[in-house]
């Protein structure tokens with residue numbers, strides 16, 4: 001896939017009702033130019049996928065097949081190609097967030113379910129708990145410390161992705177420190193249908209503060225937020241803000257299992273980036 005294929009990516013995302021915009025496709029192509037692929041059927045481009053390598057871990061995302069070309073093996077062929085690419089790069093673990101439509105395709109390729117996430121949608125109410133503790137990060141100096149904290153919690157070295165997200169949406173980014181140490185952060189991105197809040201990775205102390213603040217900052221606007229079902233305090237905060245479940249994703253894994261801390265994931269980054 002190249003920049004010239006972005007219109008295809010946008011068309012397929014719109015067709016599936018997904019939230020990604022051109023900025024997202026540009027980020028994918030910048031982060032992993034050799035990992036984004038287009039699938040063709042009889043010479044016509046009809047499908048996309050994007051794979052990102054974060055050290056030993058990779059994410060697969062944006063598996064989209066044109067509605068008229070489905071159930072012909074296009075996604076399976078494209079995924080096999082992406083997995084071959086990742087295996088060739090020495091990746092040990094491949095993860096993704098599957099929709100209900102995608103899950104059976106991934107299972108046949110050796111992915112196993114890890115845990116469920118719920119996609120919440122709605123227009124948050126302002127939260128009385130919103131605090132004035134947050135500082136928008138001056139990315140240059142703080143990125144390393146934030147990325148190290150993120151890696152400790154997610155077991156995935158995602159600095160290149162976080163750098164892009166912070167740069168794209170400084171207004172949605174907040175970091176919380178205690179005694180000079182990163183306790184958590186939240187960021188987000190604008191989308192075609194709503195603002196996606198996430199990732200929000202934080203300790204038990206910082207998570208509620210950051211999540212409430214992010215929801216409050218987006219009060220009155222449509223938002224999406226993907227929360228692991230196993231993070232009960234996060235679910236409670238999101239439901240109290242007035243959001244409701246639209247659908248579920250299943251986080252899946254192929255290869256070596258990695259130990260992320262689900263209790264520290266207050267909002268995932270969205271299905272295209274974990």
Ligand SMILES: CC(C)(COP(=O)(O)OP(=O)(O)OC[C@H]1O[C@@H](n2cnc3c(N)ncnc32)[C@H](O)[C@@H]1OP(=O)(O)O)[C@@H](O)C(=O)NCCC(=O)NCCS
Pocket residue numbers: 016063064065066069070071072073074075076077097098099100101102103104105
């Ligand atoms: C999910 C999605 C990517 C699957 O794409 P696809 O190209 O239809 O997938 P495949 O054709 O490889 O496999 C789908 C099914 O068709 C079957 N199939 C494959 N080749 C076939 C053929 N020649 N004839 C009939 N069926 C065939 C597969 O066995 C599979 O069956 P299953 O659903 O019972 O497991 C597509 O439906 C889509 O874009 N959905 C919307 C976006 C989405 O949810 N993406 C997944 C994100 S996680």
